[in-house]
Amino acid sequence: MPSDFILTAAPGPLPGAGRRDLIVSTNDAKYRRVEGRDTFPADPPADSLDLIDATSFPPRVVASLAVAATIVGPPQAVAISPDGRLAIVSAPNRYDPTLGHCLFDNYLQVVDLHATPPRVVATCATSHHPQGIAINRQGNLLLAATVGGTVAVFGIEGTRLHPRAELAVSSGRLSGIVFTPDGSAALVLLRDEQGVAVLDVDGDAVRLSRERVSTGVAPYAVDVCSDGRWAVVGNVGLAGLPGQGAQLAGDADTVTLIDLGTRPYRAVQHLSVPSLPEGVAISPDGRWIAALTMDGSNLPADNPGRRAHGRLVLFEIRGGRAHPAGDLPAGEAGQGVVFSADSQYILAQFNVERQLAVYAVGSGRLVDTGHRIPVAGGPSSLRSMPR
DSSP: OOOOOOEESSOSOOTTGGGSOEEEEEEEOSOEEETTEEEOOSSOOOOEEEEEEOSSSSOEEEEEEEOOOOSSSOSOOEEEOTTSOEEEEOOOEEEETTTTEEEEOOEEEEEETTSSSOEEEEEEEOSSOEEEEEEOTTSSEEEEEETTSEEEEEEEETTEEEEEEEEEOOSSOEEEEEEOTTSSEEEEEETTTOSEEEEEEETTEEEEEEEEEOOSSSEEEEEEOTTSSEEEEEEOGGGGSTTOOSOOOOOOEEEEEEEOSSSSOEEEEEEEESSOEEEEEEOTTSOEEEEEEOTTTTSOTTSTTOOSOOEEEEEEEETTEEEEEEEEEOOTTOOOEEEOTTSSEEEEEETTTTEEEEEEOTTSSOEEEEEEEEOSSEEEEEEEOOO
């Protein structure tokens, strides 16, 4: 696991971090997608984490450090605590040139963002390779969804994670996971078995409920708005399921809108989007849904579904339904997407271009601001502070 530092632009504790809009991006530097094909260049730089301050426009990187990260999996394999003190990094992997493929490790990395400079201060073992992770608003509980079908539960004390429990949820892989804002429940996505499993949370006790929510095929990433009314799930279709030896040509996929207003939770709408909505987000104010879709930009040149760029698709929630509100070109093989805390801007990871793009929705329509944030590797996971 790399531990050396790449750069630090903001030494020491970030003043008033709890009042700032902090976002973390992890970047996989050992992997490059070249015209839709996987490559692993020799002697790459270390994978990295960028801390981004989006309190005012334009968002800017204030610190960077080396971590172990991967593009493989949902783009929610990183989380930041509500006080801005810690970042937790999931899904570590490393490339073995002898074997010609990546090896997936079973641990979480704890980053102290208040250290001078910020650094990885601990690792915590998991039984299976961890994917999506989530921290509650209280900042004392972390959940990690794993490819082994379990959810690992950790207490957070200072800069340490303490294992609390491990829940068996599925016989297949899990992907994204998120707490409801009041902390009383969590949603975890059943990537291989389809749908959402609902976890009940009481203090640091977490248990699997019998409640399930319908989604599309291969649910992948999930987000909730600040008042806890809505959740949104991106479904990546057959491309997200194991054993896909057949050729796929960029079929349309779906995003699911879930009403969290009452229990049991229920899906109220399935929205058609271009292929592979890798990243989805709902604005903190509950007005907007953003889906960052690959739209064939992940496919090789000889595939009839190949397109040069993905799409960022916007929906507006009005009257309990989501309505199309914008559609703009995005990067090649895009990954994660988040809203700023004021719901005015969208940050989107352009993996091949190795940059984050900033879009605006403050005018009531989707606009590409043209602002780009360069990063040291292919951006792979993106999360904001709990809202």
